[in-house]
Amino acid sequence: MLKYALRRILYMIPILFGVTVITFLLFNVAGGDPAAAALGNHASAERIEQLRREMGLDQPLIYQYFDFVKQVVTFDFGRSWSTKQTISSMILSGVGASLSLSVPSFLITLLITISLSLLLSQMRGSPLDKSVIVVCLAALSISSLVYILFFQYMFGYKIPWFPINGWDPSWIGRWEYLALPIFIFVVIQVGSNMLFYRTIFLDEIHQDYVRTAKSKGLNNNVILFKHVLRNAMVPIITLVVIQMPFLILGSLLLESFFGIPGIGGLVVRAINSSDFPVVKAMTVVSSILYMIFQLASDLLYAVVDPKIQLK
Amino acid sequence: MKSHLSIAGRFFRLLGLISLVAFFGTTISCTKKKVDDTDDTIYEVIEQNVKGMDPVYSSDVYTSRAISQIYETLLEYHHLKRPLVLQPLTAASMPTASKDGLTHTFKIKPGVKFQDDPAFPGGKGREVTAQDFIYSWKRLADPANRSDGFWIFDGRIKGLNEWRAAMEKGKADYDTPVEGLVAKDDKTLVIKLIKPYYQLYYVLAHNYSSVVAREAVEKYGKEYLNHPVGTGPYQLESWVRGSKITLKANPTWHGQTYPTEGEPGDEERGLLKDAGKALPFAKKIVFHEITEDQPRWLKFMKGEVDLSTIPKDNFDSAISGGAVSEEMKKKGIALLVIKEPDVTYTAFNMMDSYVKDKVYLRKAMSHAIDTETMIKKFYNGRAISAHSPIPPDVDAYDPNFKNPYKTYDVSKAKEFMKKAGYKEGEGPTIEYSTVSSSTSRQMAEFFQQNMAAIGIKVKIQSTDWPQFMNKIREKKAQVWGVAWLADYPDAENFLQLLYGKNISPGPNGANYTNARYDKLYEKASLLPPGPERTKIYREMRDILVEDSPWIPGVHRLGYYLHHGWLQNFKRHSIISNYHKYLRVNPKKRAELKAKL
Secondary structure: OHHHHHHHHHHHHHHHHHHHHHHHHHHHHHOOOHHHHHHOOOOOHHHHHHHHHHOOOOOOHHHHHHHHHHHHHHOOOOEOOOOOOEHHHHHHHHHHHHHHHHHHHHHHHHHHHHHHHHHHHHOOOOHHHHHHHHHHHHHHOOOHHHHHHHHHHHHHHHOOOOOOOOOOOOOOOHHHHHHHHHHHHHHHHHHHHHHHHHHHHHHHHOOHHHHHHHHOOOOHHHHHHHHHHHHOHHHHHHHHHHHHHHHHHOOHHHHHHHOOOOHHHHHHHHHHOOOHHHHHHHHHHHHHHHHHHHHHHHHHHHHHOOOOOOO | OHHHHHHHHHHHHHHHHHHHHHOOOOOOOOOOOOOOOOOOOEEEEEOOOOOOOOHHHOOOHHHHHHHHHHOOOOEEEOOOOOOOOEEEOOEOOOOEEOOOOOEEEEEEOOOOEOOOOOOOHHHOOOEOOHHHHHHHHHHHHOHHHOOOOHHHOOOOEOOHHHHHHHHHOOOOOOOOOEOOEEEEEOOEEEEEEOOOOOOHHHHOOOHHHOOOOHHHHHHHHHHHHHOOOOOOOEEEEEEEOOOEEEEEEOOOOOOOEOOOOOOOOOOOOOOOOOOOOEOOOOOEEEEEEOOOHHHHHHHHHOOOOOEEEOOHHHHHHHEEOOEEOHHHHHOOEEEEEEEOOEEEEEEEOOOOOOOOOOHHHHHHHHHHOOHHHHHHHHHOOOEEEOOOOOOOOOOOOOOOOOOOOOOOOHHHHHHHHHHOOOOOOOOOEEEEEEEOOHHHHHHHHHHHHHHHOOOOEEEEEEEOHHHHHHHHHOOOOOEEEEEEEOOOOOOHHHHHHHOHHHEOOOOEOOOOOOHHHHHHHHHHHOOOOOHHHHHHHHHHHHHHHHHOOEEEOEEEEEEEEEEOOEEOOOOOOOOOOHHHHOEEOHHHHHHHHOOO
16 A cells, blocks of 8 residues: 555646646747736836846747746745735635635535435435435526525525625634535535435445345444444445535635635636636645645545555 | 434434534624724725725725825825816925926925834834835835836836846946935935926825835835825724625824815815815724625625625616616715726727728727717716817817717718728628627627627637737737726826837737827927817827727716715716815714614
C-alpha cells in the first residue's frame, strides 16, 4: 500500500508539470496582455510597455515559466492585482468560509441520501419509493438558482426565520448566516445523489451474496449495513471524492447570494477583474486538489474492498 | 414489513439527530426583533466588492464610496448644487491661479488632521501639511504602485513625469524634489503646470488625489490598503472582506457644516432643514457588499438598508407612472431620479479594414437602431436617447441638439445602404462583440434584429469582460457596445475618448483619428471653461456626428429609492462622499420598519 501511494505521488509530478505548463501557456501566451488588463481604460501604450517590463513580461517565456513554478512550489503566488492582498492569504481565508458552508451541507446530504436510498432500496416499487423517485426527478429538473431565489425570498424575507444575507467571521456567529444556505445546498444535492445511491444499492441487493445471506437467515439490518453498504462503498467513494475539491472551491451561487466570502466568489471576482495571478493560482490549486483526492479515492478503495489490489 | 419499519425507525431517528446538529447554534427567530429606536447608523449596500482602501487604487465607483468617507481631497463637489460646483474640502479656500493658468496656489485648512493611528507618535494623528499632498501625489506617480490613476497628472505637472521615470530607474526617491510641486510652507502648496489644464480642479476632487500620511504608508507597507489612515469624517472600525465594512465617526475630523443653499426646489424637498448644522450626522456607516440583485432588494424592502437602486426585475412593482408605486408610498419609501453623466454607444473599429471607410454603412446602422424600444425594453424607461457623446449637465450638452442620423427610420437606413453600395437585403456580415451577461446578450440580439431589417447579418461574439476589453485594446473587435461614466463633469472627459493620440490600447477604443478633431481637442484643452471652449466642443461633436465612429445610445437615468427615515439624500454619480450629509431619524426608522 505504502509503495503504491509513493508511486502515485511520484506519478503526480509529471501531471503537475503538465498542469503548470498548460496554465502558464493559457495565461501568459493565449490570455492577452496582463499589463494592459492591469492598467485599465486610461492607459497609454507607453505605460503598458513600461508595466510589461516591470512585470517581467519582456523576459523569455522560459524564465517566466520558472518564476511561475517557483510560486507553485512555495505556495507564494504574490499579490492580487485587484485587491493587492497576498494570494495565499486570500485563498486560506476563503477556504474557511467555503468549507463552513460546504462541509456541513455535504455531510448532511450524504447521511440523508445514503440512509434514504438504503431504505428505498428495500422498498422498491412501493408507493413511497415511486413518490420519492418522482420528487427527486422533479427536484433535479429545477435550476439551483430557482431554489436559491425561492428559499431566500421565503425564509429570509416573507417568513424571516433567517437573515437574508450576511456573514460573521467568528466561528459561532457564522452559523446564523449559514443555516439557510446549508439547507438550500442540501435540497439542491439530495435529488441527484438519492437517485445515484438508490441505483447502487439496488444493484447490490440483487447480488447472489445477499440471497445467500438471506437464505442463511441473517438479519436484514446486518445484510444491509454490514454487507450491502460495504460493497456499495466503491462507487460511493468515487462520487464523494470527486465532489471533495468542489467543497473547497465552494458554491459560487450560494456564496454570492448569501454574502459568504468564500473561494467561489473569489474566483469569479478575479475572472471579472482580470486578476490573472489569482485565477492562475486557483487553477493550479484546484488541479492539485483534484489529484490529491484522486489518490485518496484509490487508497480508500483498497481499504473498503480487500478484493481491490493496489499494484 | 417488520424489517422495513425498523429501518424506517432508525432512519427517522437519524434524521432527527441530523436536523439537531445542522441547526445547532443557529439563531432562528420566529418573532420580529424589536427595532432599535436610537440607532442612527447609515446602512447602505455596495454593489460590488471593495478592492482595498488605498486612494491610489480607487478606480471604481464602489471602492470610491468606501474610500471617500475616510480620505479627503483638496476640493470636493457641493452636495446640493447642480450642475456640479466645486468647493474647498481640505483647502482653506478655492485656489488662486496665475494669469497664464500655469501656477495654482492652495492654502491648506488649519486643523485638518490625520486620524489617530499607531503609525503616529503616541498614536495621535498629526496636522496635514503641503508636503503630505506632494507625497501622496508622488505615490500616485510611483511606477512601483502600479496605480491606474496616474492619468490625472500624466504630462501635466512640471517634473512629475521625469521623477516617475527616474523612480523606475532607481535614480530618485520620495525626497527627490519635483519642480511643479512646491510646499512654500506647511500650509501653502503650489502646483506648476506644463501647459494649462483646466480639469485640474476636477481631478483634485477625485479620490486618486486624496492625502495620505507617509508614516502610515511606511508602517503598513503592502498591507496599507487594509489599514486606511485619512483625514475624513469616518474611520475604519472593521472590514470583513467581501461582506461588510463598518465605519465610525472620526473624533478628530476638522469639521464642516451642512450647506445653506442648493438648487431650486431643494428647500421644498426638505434638503435645507439642516442648513448650517455641524457634520457628520451619523455616528456609524455600515456598507454591506452584496453583488446580487435579490438579496440587495430584499434587504432594502425589509428596512435593513436605507437606500437602494432598483433591480430591473423589481422596477414594475416599485415604480408606477414615473413615481413610486402606492405600495412603496405606504411604506414611506421615496424616489430620487437623476440624469447620469454617462453615455452608452455602439463603436466601430476605425482601423478595421471593412468598416473604416464605410461612413454610409455606419449611418445606415445608426438609423436602423430603435432606441425608444431599447429604452423601454432594457432600461424600464430609465434613459434618454443620446445624440452625441456629451451627456446632460456637462458643458456643451445641448438638449435641443438632434443627431440627424439618430432617428429610427428604416427607409432612410436602406437609402444609406444603397449609397454604401449594397443591394436591398444583401448587407454585409458584421461581428458584434459583447459581454456574456444575460442583459448584454439580449441587447446584442436586439441589435441583431434591428440590423436584420436592413439586410445586415450580425454575428454575436460574447466573452467575459476582461476578454472583451482585451479585444478592444488589441484592435481586434469590429463593432461593439459599451458605456462611459464621467470621471469629472467636463465634456473633455468624453471627447478624449475619440482623440487621435488616445487610440488603443488607450481610451479611444474606436481608433478614430481626424486631424481637424484632434487640432480642436488640443486647442480646447488650453482654454478655460467658457463660450469659446463650448463652441469648440460643439464643433467637435458635429465632426463626430458626420464621421459616425460611434452610434450614440442612451444617457441613463439613475433611480434611487430611500426610506422615509433617511434625510438630506441627494446623489450624483461623480460624488461619493455624500454620507456625511445624511441623517437618520431613528424613531421614524423604528416606526416605519415595524410596518415593513
